[in-house]
Amino acid sequence: MNSRNDMTPHRNDVTPVPASATLSARSGSRRRGVAGFFSALAVVGFAAAMVAPTGVALAQQPESAGPESAYSAALAETQNLTVTAEGAAIAPIQRGTFSVYVTPKPTPTPTPTPTTASSGSSGSSKPGPSGPLFYTGGGAPAEWMAAAGIAESDWGYVDYIVSRESGWNPNATNKSSGACGLVQALPCSKVPGNGYDPVDNLRWATGYATGRYGSWAGAHAFWTNNHWW
Structure with a gap:
């Protein structure tokens, strides 16, 4: 029967890790951390560049006005058009007249009407x-x-x-x-x-x-x- 010492591995059996390998691992981790930091910084800058114009536009609006929606913008345009139409002076259209004479065909021959004046005072x-x-x-x-x-x-x-x-x-x-x-x-x-x-x-x-x-x-x-x- 084996003794306890036979079942337990000896320390001498573990392969030692060289010191240069440990240093290399630490340097790689440090490089990845620096690269990730700069990547995150680039993403933040790009996002700021995209959001900046919108922020400026919002900053220029009156403090009391909220964000303008598409419906409110269309309503404002409609009101402007209504005021313009109601305030404009529309002059009436001047229409000329003309007459057209159409000659009948065949042209009728006028018939003279005999005079029916009364006779004079002294005879027929x-x-x-x-x-x-x-x-x-x-x-x-x-x-x-x-x-x-x-x-x-x-x-x-x-x-x-x-x-x-x-x-x-x-x-x-x-x-x-x-x-x-x-x-x-x-x-x-x-x-x-x-x-x-x-x-x-x-x-x-x-x-x-x-x-x-x-x-x-x-x-x-x-x-x-x-x-x-």
Whole structure:
């Protein structure tokens, strides 16, 4: 049976570690520690460089304002647009107008409407081609002058003028000017009633003679000098 000393290993059996190996291990650990320190320092610097602009922007905001969100920024922009639209003076649009005439096809032919003016005060009349009411009542110059209210003392002046203007033809018409009746009233439409009715024509002529020349005598004097009145 073996003794206790045989079972216990002797110290002399353990291989001794050289001193140079121990020093090498310590130096390696020290190098790894220095490298790790510088690596951590580089990471911290990189992180600071990334965060610095954000920090500066936050520092520039008012102290009372919190961090701005995307919703708050969009709301502020919407309010700015609303204020701008409400505060702007929008002028009304000026629109012009125009009209267009379209010629109908086929072009209709106008139909003349006959004149239906009443007859003169001293006789019946008949419509002509263009509507004038010619005198057909008959009578004599003396009757017409008396009916028109012309004094007998002026009949000679009237006869002189009318004989040269119309030859005492109640329906005399100047083709170029349109003057009508005994005294060739121009235009014919200015005679109240019917310009071709002798009484209406002479009644208007009395007002014209006295209004422009003072009397039938004045009208006669002007006509003899100028051959018109």
